[in-house]
Amino acid sequence: MSLFSGLDSVTIVGYFLRLGQLLSTCVAFSLVAVEDTLREGIGNWCFIIWCFCFSASLLILLIELCIFRSHLPQYWDGFRHAYAYYFTFACLSASIIFGITYIQYLPQGPVQNHAITATAFSAMASVLYALEVAWVCVRPGNVHRFMPTFQGVIRRLENVVACVIFGFITNIDLYRHQPALIWCVVVYSICFILGAVGYFVNGCDYDNDRRLSIPYPGFLVGQTVLSILLYTTAVVLWPLYQFDENFGGQPQWSNDISCSSDLPPTLCFWNQRLAVAILTAMNLLAYVADSAYMALVSLR
Template sequence: MDSHSGPYLNHKALCSPLGAARLCQLALGCAVIAMVTHTAGYSGSHGVFCMAAWCFCFAMSVLVFFLDATRLYSYLPVSWDNLTVTCAAFATLMYVTASVVYPLFFVQSECPYAGCDVRNFRIAVTVCSILGTLAYGAEVALCRARPGQIVTGYMATVSGLLKVVQGFIACIIFGALANRSQYSQYAGTIYCVVVYAFCFALTALVIIMTVCKRTKAVCCMPFDRFVVVCTLLEVLLYLSASVVWPVFCFDTKYGSPWRPSSCPQGKCPWDSKVVVAVFSFVNFGLYLADLIYSQRIRFVSSHRPSNSRA
């Protein structure tokens, strides 16, 4: 159905598996925010991150649901299907992180000084956050392109979803770099930071181009070939950074292979260096998997008005 004809409200935004998943996202997100602000509480940088993640995802879900239910998305100069699956994938990663960080720092087996009610509410927040992760993951699963299906939405493919994960992992790396990583000590570690920033920018560019429907041709080559070229370049760059960073951080000539005993917990540069090294290997593996999978798909640019999957 043309989004400009028929009923003004999209009943499928409610009466469909995708609509049900989005309603669950709204209900669970509202429950989490209400319980945290009412009794569970949050404090410190970890608590602020979790609360910011839940609030951001809730606001994003409200906007997506409203635009889908009113069909106003058809007036936006974006690919609606690509935008929604990208938002759902990003929200899934945010909820996964918050579902791990919040109980790790705020949930204890014994009752805190504020009483057992606080502990119980924090457990409930964790449970709702995990269920919210499943709700966002369900939307990704419902929107994901199936094998043999003609690909008109790149972000719905495994390669497109991997792009979101790669960008999220890069953000974790940047956070570790900013947390006393001492990356400016050596030219080799500075090179690695440049690699991380360049690959993140390239990945973000591909996502933005896809969402904004700029997929006709790039640099006189088809979009799918452009993505493969970018991914190959990112694989090579991350391979070099995954080798250079550990050498300049953990070799005895430049650093320490073991955690210094005098290093304070939570404020140790060595810990940040380990986080960067681990997630560098993780992102290298993701880019490699992306490169392998991208050989199996052919992206078909669609210039028809984007219809919601709901």
């Protein structure tokens, strides 16, 4: 039987979105791969993001081509919605950070042209992933139409913020000199892993169908409470050891030699420290909102 038998317009639209995602991410990382100047620091992080998005999208496309729609698990729409949601923000973040870091500060020539083109295709990829997020929810003919729950959106946000934090802490010079800061990096990693596991335990947020129940509610509660406790330590320790002189921090932007006006702002260590501090506080608030929502639902 042909792999393309039984395709309808809904399925074809999904495949076209996936092919567009593959093309745009492939162009982005290919242009960076041929220029050693763009493969340093932030550029290397963006390169990894585009490679990962391309590989994951290709794997999902192959799965959908080789397995009939009726044989896919019931939570497949939730999985598609989640991965497209994450990749939307990943490619958007890579576009902004890569563009700010390289385009303005490179001399005119082939390298700058490659940076501009890679940024444009990364932005295109983020738009295509965002379209898939909307398409999963509104596509016609979906009997069990997927709609993300409030808690599902919060949990996606927690993991997205963690991914952005990882982008900044790829610069190990920010924390390798202090055990307390290394602990913060451990906190980010543990909470991200637990959040990803918890999301799949919950059936990829396919709990909008009330006939289904959460398999392990105790795990989700424990994961959220533990994440709040861990992030509370990071909210205190990260700013304390980064900005307090008594703990070896750098309180003023002007005293950081990496923050020269001749360099991109994304390469300034002080800006990176501040960004991680803000994102840590944001994620703590997201976990608190998650916990409050679970408490409200249990009371009802």
